Amino acid sequence: MPRRVIIIVLDSVGIGEMPDAEKYGDLGSYTLGNVARRRGGLNLPHLQKLGLGNINSITGVPAAPAPEGNFGKMAERSLGKDTTTGHWEMAGVILERALPTFPQGFPRDFIERYELEIGRKVIGNEVASGTEIIQRLGEEHVRTGKPIVYTSADSVFQVAAHEEIIPLPELMRICQTARTMLTDELRVGRVIARPFLGERGNFYRTSNRHDFALQPPHKILLEYIKERGLEVCTVGKINDIYAGRGVTDYVPSKGNMESVDKTLAYMAKVETGLIMANLVDFDMIYGHRNDVEGYAKALEDFDARLPEIFEALRSEDMLIITADHGCDPTMPGTDHTREYVPLLVCGPILNKGVNLGVRSTFADLGATVVEYLNTEAMANGKSFYSDIRR
Known part of the structure; x- marks a missing residue:
């Protein structure tokens, strides 16, 4: 059998x-x-x-x-x-x-290089809960178009973006760019796309998450x-x-x-x-x-x-x-x-x-x-x- x-x-x-x-x-x-x-x-x-x-x-x-x-x-x-x-x-x-973690956020020089590669400034760059940070920074993101970058106790680089501000294909592109750039001492285990929807006071994550693994x-x-x-x-x-x-x-x-x-x-x-x-x-x-x-x-x-x-x-x-x-x-x-x-x-x-x-x-x-x-x-x-x- x-x-x-x-x-x-x-x-x-x-x-x-x-x-x-x-x-x-x-x-x-x-x-x-x-x-x-x-x-x-x-x-x-x-x-x-x-x-x-x-x-x-x-x-x-x-x-x-x-x-x-x-x-x-x-x-x-x-x-x-x-x-x-x-x-x-x-x-x-x-x-x-161990795969690296970033309790103080990612190095400033890396963030600056990343912003140049994706053609956008980012906000956040801190350790945060995904559900909390979109409530706190979601309105600024919607107003400016700047993606929200954050990490956690895990070896992750996460990018949150409203699907009506940064469409899913574009979010996937900027996450793949991060995956390509995060090497050597910055080689995080996963880059995670964290799309969300909603409006001020009621932002919510969608099921269109995607992980770009090492x-x-x-x-x-x-x-x-x-x-x-x-x-x-x-x-x-x-x-x-x-x-x-x-x-x-x-x-x-x-x-x-x-x-x-x-x-x-x-x-x-x-x-x-x-x-x-x-x-x-x-x-x-x-x-x-x-x-x-x-x-x-x-x-x-x-x-x-x-x-x-x-x-x-x-x-x-x-x-x-x-x-x-x-x-x-x-x-x-x-x-x-x-x-x-x-x-x-x-x-x-x-x-x-x-x-x-x-x-x-x-x-x-x-x-x-x-x-x-x-x-x-x-x-x-x-x-x-x-x-x-x-």
Whole structure:
């Protein structure tokens, strides 16, 4: 039977501080555990059955006496704690140097060169929330036509513009210009186009966001699978994170539930290879906004959809549920947090209840996938397939 692997990345759902968390200002971070504790418990019966509560203590999610999945957690070997770093490491890229961040904004000389290249002055150039900065600077942008440049705790260069002031093709052009210019010490992980609409006091971001990602430095998981002649289908921002490398088909999505819907649609038609989805709401809507209740509800909403995913699994499928970093909404500030990520693996032909322990790198996930799909081995990572095969 043809084999498939379905990877669902719960964006930012960390499972406890890593040993070096203090270096990142993240001592005490534990996204899942702190959300559960602050909430008074989480109701995650399907994740609990897979073994989520067997990894670490989580209020309301007890350890399963006989887990129906295999469980463990993964440490990030790369330096950093952002989206690009975490996803790249799953795909076999381990960064010895963290992608740069700009807590004081981008250097003035770079901004001046950028303004010359795009033929426009910019406003902003600060660390800011995307929803807040368009309310604060949106009116000036509409009046002057100057795009809003901002960054965050991530390695990103973001450009916000009203779609009726700077049309989407022009916004994409000026973002691609930034991507081309941001090299060497300024090589941010992503340049993000952030279009918005509305009027003073009621500006709102549209769904026409686009990410211009840094190219991975060498061959990645998705390319190994594509070169084997298998399909590689991605949901949400996965295609952008990997700069399209190795992707045979992709669909954007506007939120967690739409991402689940589109994952299920792929599971109904893709015959072989990889289906990979990112569920961004945990991070974008709840983690970065310190919304504990919203985060908890989003976890429970995802858990409620798991029976549909289980039902769609074919006999030779492997399902992997994991995360890319933490974003503990109970911590001071709104940054990502340096945490282990959960690892839950199940499938009709796989063993159950195997404790996969603490993996030394996210790349173990990719190494396992390529072994399962019988492709060329990756340079990084140690497969755990032999531990869970029957």
